[in-house]
Amino acid sequence: MSYPRDFRDKGLATLGDSLANFVFSLALSDFTGKPAGGRVPNAALAIAMERAGLKHVIPPRTDKHGKGDIAEAIMAYAWLEGVLTIEEAVRILKENFDEDVLHPYRNKEAIGKAFGELLKLIKERLAL
């Protein structure tokens, strides 16, 4: 498989979407002690990008959905490059979860915090 180091790439974003939802679901399952799943809200990924200090890779006037796509593309790229495994991603998310990840509206901030830690590590390893 060939892929560009371009975080606006739509293919990377769609692959990253399923990767992010999968590691999130696994971390949530570990956290709650039983099978669970869910989709990562774009709002949470936008928060995560900000917390990780990755605003410089987001083009001006990019909306929440676009920020989510870029975060997903970065995660897919990092995973394809082998700088991060699924197991490690799940562990980092789980370690940074708190009860709010299950809250009906406080969840975005809580999920954003955990994904922010994941993106910080990726930022370091990819020297972004």
Add this chain to the structure above:
Amino acid sequence: MSYPRDFRDKGLATLGDSLANFVFSLALSDFTGKPAGGRVPNAALAIAMERAGLKHVIPPRTDKHGKGDIAEAIMAYAWLEGVLTIEEAVRILKENFDEDVLHPYRNKEAIGKAFGELLKLIKERLAL
């Protein structure tokens, strides 16, 4: 993590949803040679259940969405039990893909065929 051998379990279905979309996205990426992703339609999973000879595990009067949930729960259970790895699932899907997986409306039948092969293997290994 504890989980029941109950394919109507909602937790297994939601975990299985993200697992199915992830292995589908990886298989699609391998098949097309570039990062790609997508969600597996419930209609495709309903076709897959039928092709795999798994109608006997579906309660009467279950709609397409419910059939999809059961297929996803079975896949999550098989993966949690360790009878199937992500790598093997991706390989089986990819080997059973044809050009129609990318077709706007013939895709459901084509994706259903590939997931049918995956479910056949799981059926055998879990003695369903």
